[in-house]
Amino acid sequence: MKNSKLYILIAVFTLSGIGCSEDLLDVENPNTPIVDNFWKTEADAEMGLNAAYNMFYKPSTWTRWIYFRYDLSSDEGHSTSPWGELADWTRFRYFNYNFWDGNNWHWRDFYKAIFRTNQVITYVPEIPFDEGRRDRILAQARFIRALYYFQIALLWEDAPIVLAPSKPDDQPEQRTEAEIWAQVEEDLNWAKDRLPDEWDDANLGRATKGAAKALLARAYAQQKKYPQAQAELEWLVTGDGKQYYGLVDDYRDNFTHNKENNIESVFEIQFSDRNKGNDGDNLSASMGFQRTQFFAPGGIGWQDGKARAWLIDEYKKEKTKDGKNDRRLLNNIFYKQAYKDFPDAANNDTLVYNRPWNNDDWGNETFIKKYSTYYYRDREDYHAPNNFRFIRYADVLLLYAEMLNENGQTADAYEYVNRVRERASTNLPKLEDAYPEIGNDAALFRKRLQMERSLELCFEAVRWMDLKRWNMLSTQSGIDELRTRDVDFDNFVLGKNHRLPIPQIEVDNNIYLDQNTPY
Template identity: 85%
Template sequence: MKNLKIYFFITVFMMIGFSCSEDLLDVDNPNTPTVDQAWKTELDAEMGLNAAYNMFYKPSTWTRWIYFRYDLSSDEGHSTSPWGELADWTRFRYFNYNFWDGNNWHWRDFYKAIFRANQVLAYVPSITFADAAKKDRILAQARFIRALYYFQIALLWEDAVIVTEPSEPDDEPEQRTEAEIWALVEEDLNWAKDKLPDQWDDANVGRATKGAAKALLARAYAQQKKYPQAKAELDWLVTGDGKQYYGLVADYRDNFTHTNENNIESVFEIQFSDRNKGNDGDNLSASMGFQRTQFFAPGGIGWQDGKARAWLITEYKKELTKDGKYDRRLLTNIFYRQAYKDFPDAANNDTLVYNRKWDVGAWANETFIKKYSTYYYRDREDYHAPNNFRFIRYADVLLLYAEALNETGQTAAAYQYVNMVRERPSTNLQKLEVAYPAIGNDPVLFKKRLQMERSLELCFEAVRWMDLKRWGLLTTQAGLDELRSRDVDFDNFTLGKHHRLPIPQIEVDNNTKLDQNQPY
């Protein structure tokens, strides 16, 4: 009887199975809509845009590896990582053009972010919005994000591909010149800047604003030596209507902690959080933490893969403050052995290393990157630091404005904007003309000093490589000699080659219209 019952139920289930309509088995997954199913509503547009913003939270972009390209490859930092290939990619030893963490991952995810922005730009125009201005704001943010990533592509590889429509796996986009990529960056940001709000409400803080678009556009112009155009964009932030939204915080350190984020000095800020401690995937539990700190912290606290160059300490000490002390930006930016002697009046958690005395045996006389670390409230790092990354600070805007003025024959007018940075209450340095009277109105001397001012203010903020390229230090023998005097890794640097990365070889192999950057 038992066996007969079993056979009976098997027969019934088989009959049901054969009699079911195949349509009932064709069920859509609401979590993975197709293009035809999505892009119908305002909510779809918002979700698509958020997916583009989400690319900031990938190891290849602003959570981890980008700082190896911009900070550690520059003369401000270096790597002693036991992972030899990782360290070699900060020393211009590119033996494997397919090194995932130093090259391929950047290329893939930059274009993945561009793909997501392109989807917004392709599909949102056909969606009906109750408020047309809201649609424009969504499209403007997508253009800002696309421009931001093409900026990095122009900076790192120069010649690359341009994709402005949602792509397919078998597409073979043509190779385009660096000039064409900059032209697209300009086009996107010029379209976006006046459609973005001056500010967002609290629920949307962190989204691109008019000031962010203008500042990024000014950077793009400056990289191409278009200084009059760069100044024109920065006018709005420095002397125009946008001036009301920006300023300098009194305490320099407040720009790098999680306790005073999105302050008046923030022009564009990537919003990190330690609430999700998941992985790096595209899911609801994915990490949104800042991972750089884990890789730069001293051994026993982090991985110490990235370190500061000691010449910065020497430069900070060359000039005392108005009250005869050392520049406190040094204490904020670098862990070093003698900090407690140089800053005897500082709080313990500033002169100690994550509440520890200097480990002479393990750390010797190393100099570690302190900026953005979480030493001020915990004892060690992890992959989920909550500190927002200040992608563009107002101090950067002021110094770039001074550079644009100097480059357009207005050296005397440029001093005041450098002085605003130097005289920040926590920095408290003399005016530039008092400290360096020999500069006068000589634009060459002013430019040289401004280069050091930018480093002392902005070191380890992923702008140094951009600056070195703009100033010609990576493309002239005199510039290379200067860099070699500060950083022995530049002994490996070859003029005409290492100012840009090789294109990932797998991309060249898979695209018949793409050639490897020469002379790689």
């Protein structure tokens, strides 16, 4: 009897297997959206766009590692990390082109962000809802796509351009740096007049018209298209957009979590310490600013990134109108003698996270203070709440002055440098009074402006971009000058290290992709 029952059960399961449709084995998870059941509503469009913004919160982008490429590889900073390969990638020693934290992770996540924007740009136009709201979503997606292609052009120069949702077996063709810049221009020109001048409080941090114009001006400037760059900046500086922007009185307010999204912010990445999860794509993933953990002095953070000491000397070459040292030095760098140079500063400002200088561990080191959280806590972690000011209005003013100078309007350029120098907390004399020998000499003005940008914008991820624009990474005279400030440039190979090698695994897996020469 038992055997008969067993045979019957076997027969049932066998017949069930023969008669079963494959469709019954391919059941969709209703909790997991796919292309066919997602992109249907305005809410879907918003979520898709938010996923693109979310890429700012990855270690490979503006959470952590990008500052090693832009700040520490420049003459403003350096790394003494015990992780040798990490430090080597700030010293132009690229032995392993597949070094994840210095190269591959950037490449993967920049294109991952582009993939997310491509989904929005491809699928949202088919969703029926208000045209104005739809265009604002598409404009933000194109702004973000342009922002990432900007980084690709800056770091690798020649690379694929992908403008549609990609598939795992795609092998996109390599395109030239000029073609990538052209794509950046196309996206930002489309976006700039479809973005609002400003957002309400609930949407702070989204791209605006001013942000698109400022980023487009940067792209034009990198290509030496100075008249076009000046034209874009005029809206923010002398045109209708100037009502939205200005300089805050206290320079430090640009780098704390207390005065975020202020009048000086043109585009700001919104960090938060509310979620203290990991770096994945789940709902509890971290949205904290991790750079502070890697740059803080030992015992407070990892001290993987440090400031170059020449900046201290440059700050101290000029005195304020009342005969004191430039307070930006106190805001930007931890160094041993700060208490002597700023005797009237609040005690906490001259200490290091409420601690006296640790001579045994820190010696005469100089640490990056900008964006640190020393002003309200005793040590760093991976969850600092400080927003990163991707584009500040001070940057806009200095870039506008640079474009005026390059376009033969040197006399008009002084005004915009002086606005930055004469900020209430900076209080430096006018540029023409401090350096009367410059006059209307465009070359002398250019050289001084290079230093003005560093003193104002150091450790804000713009220095590498500036050095490339000024041809300092493509000429022997430029490298020779950088060597006087940064010994790591002794390793710099002209004609090679102005760009990164493409991750070798990408070259090996794509027949249409060639390694950057002469790597």
